[in-house]
Amino acid sequence: MVIALKDKWIWDFWIYQDGADYHAYFLQADNTLAHPDMRHRNVTQGHAVSKDLVNWTHLGTTFRPADPVAWDDWTTWTGSTLRDDTGLWHLFYTGTEHAEEGMKQRLGHATSIDGHNWTRVGDGLALDLSGPDYEEYTPGHWHDRAFRDPWVMKNPKGDGWVMYFVARQPGTAEPNAGGTIGFATSPDLYTWTLQPPVYAGGMFGQMEVPQVFKANGKWYMLFCTDGSHWSEAYKRFNPEKPVRGTHYLMADDPFGPWDVAPGPFFDGAQGSRYAGKIVETDAGLVFMGFLHDAPDGSFIGEVSDPIPVRIDADGLLHTELDKLPPGAKV
Structure with missing residues (x-):
C-alpha cells in the first residue's frame, strides 16, 4: 500500500535504507486546511518504516519548525537522512x-x-x-531565494561528504534558464x-x-520540475508537450559534467507523480513519487x-508500469 495518512497530506519524501529497514521521511500537513497549497506553510515532517517499500508502519511526527524567533521557525522542508561512520543519524533539511x-x-542540520x-x-x-x-x-x-532540498552523501571520490541542492544562478535574462544544482563539501558533516x-x-x-x-557504472541525478518551468532551450531539446514530473541528469563522474538525459521526460504526466526517488532493492531499482492530482483535479497527497525501473543499453531509465502487481497505486 502507498504511504498515506487519513488526516494528513503527504508530499516530498526521501528514503534511507538502514540494514533491512527502509526509513521514509516526508513532508506532511493537516488535510483540514482550507486549500492544499496552504500545506507548504503549515508543515512538519513525518516518519515511517518498511521492510519491503509496500507495507509501512507510521512512527508519527519526527521534526518540526523551531520556536520563534529562529531562521527555521516557519517551515522545515525537504532534505535527506543518513548515518555516519559512528552510527549517529543526521538530518539535513530546508528552513x-x-x-x-x-x-x-x-539549509539546516540535526x-x-x-x-x-x-x-x-x-x-x-x-x-x-x-x-x-x-x-x-x-x-x-x-518567486523566492532557491537554496533548498539538500541531498547529502559520502564523497564518492575521497574523504568527507558532499551535498547537492536546489539553487539558481544570477544574471539570467530568462527566469526559466536560471535553475542550477548547487554543491558543497564537508570533512565531517x-x-x-x-x-x-x-x-x-x-x-x-x-x-x-x-x-x-x-547504477551500471553511470551517475544519475534525479530532479523534478513543472512544465511551466521548462526553458526555451529545453523545449527545443525536448519538443514534447511540457509536463510536470521527474527527469534526470547523467554523468560519468559524480562531480560532472552533467547532461540532461535525452529523449522523453522520465516520469512526466501533468497531475501525476512528483518529487520522485529511485530506491535500490534486492530485486533491482524501483521508482516512487508522491501522488499530486486526482483525475478530478483534487490533491491526493x-x-x-x-x-x-529498467536501464537500457544507452544507460537511459524507464519505468515498467506493466510489471506492477494488481492493485498497486501509482
Missing part, C-alpha cells in the same frame, strides 16, 4: 523564517541517536547562501564549504529535490507504490 515571509531558504528524535546542531543552520555563483532573492524575477554549482545548464527554472546515485 525558512516568518521574519522574511519565507522568501529566503537556508542529529539523532535513533533516527526519529532530532536535536538541532547549534541553532540548526548548516549552510547559507553566499558568493557570486548563487542568486539572491530577486522580487519580480523569481558539520562544517560546510559552498562550491560552484555542479550543473548550470540553463534548461529549467528550478530543479527540485535532487537525488544522486550510481500520498506516496506511490514502488514501480520497477
Whole structure:
C-alpha cells in the first residue's frame, strides 16, 4: 500500500535504507486546511518504516519548525537522512523564517541517536547562501531565494561528504534558464564549504529535490520540475508537450559534467507523480513519487507504490508500469 495518512497530506519524501529497514521521511500537513497549497506553510515532517517499500508502519511526527524567533521557525522542508561512520543519524533539511515571509531558504542540520528524535546542531543552520555563483532573492524575477532540498552523501571520490541542492544562478535574462544544482563539501558533516554549482545548464527554472546515485557504472541525478518551468532551450531539446514530473541528469563522474538525459521526460504526466526517488532493492531499482492530482483535479497527497525501473543499453531509465502487481497505486 502507498504511504498515506487519513488526516494528513503527504508530499516530498526521501528514503534511507538502514540494514533491512527502509526509513521514509516526508513532508506532511493537516488535510483540514482550507486549500492544499496552504500545506507548504503549515508543515512538519513525518516518519515511517518498511521492510519491503509496500507495507509501512507510521512512527508519527519526527521534526518540526523551531520556536520563534529562529531562521527555521516557519517551515522545515525537504532534505535527506543518513548515518555516519559512528552510527549517529543526521538530518539535513530546508528552513525558512516568518521574519522574511519565507522568501529566503537556508539549509539546516540535526542529529539523532535513533533516527526519529532530532536535536538541532547549534541553532540548526548548516549552510547559507553566499558568493557570486548563487542568486539572491530577486522580487519580480523569481518567486523566492532557491537554496533548498539538500541531498547529502559520502564523497564518492575521497574523504568527507558532499551535498547537492536546489539553487539558481544570477544574471539570467530568462527566469526559466536560471535553475542550477548547487554543491558543497564537508570533512565531517558539520562544517560546510559552498562550491560552484555542479550543473548550470540553463534548461529549467528550478530543479527540485535532487537525488544522486550510481547504477551500471553511470551517475544519475534525479530532479523534478513543472512544465511551466521548462526553458526555451529545453523545449527545443525536448519538443514534447511540457509536463510536470521527474527527469534526470547523467554523468560519468559524480562531480560532472552533467547532461540532461535525452529523449522523453522520465516520469512526466501533468497531475501525476512528483518529487520522485529511485530506491535500490534486492530485486533491482524501483521508482516512487508522491501522488499530486486526482483525475478530478483534487490533491491526493500520498506516496506511490514502488514501480520497477529498467536501464537500457544507452544507460537511459524507464519505468515498467506493466510489471506492477494488481492493485498497486501509482
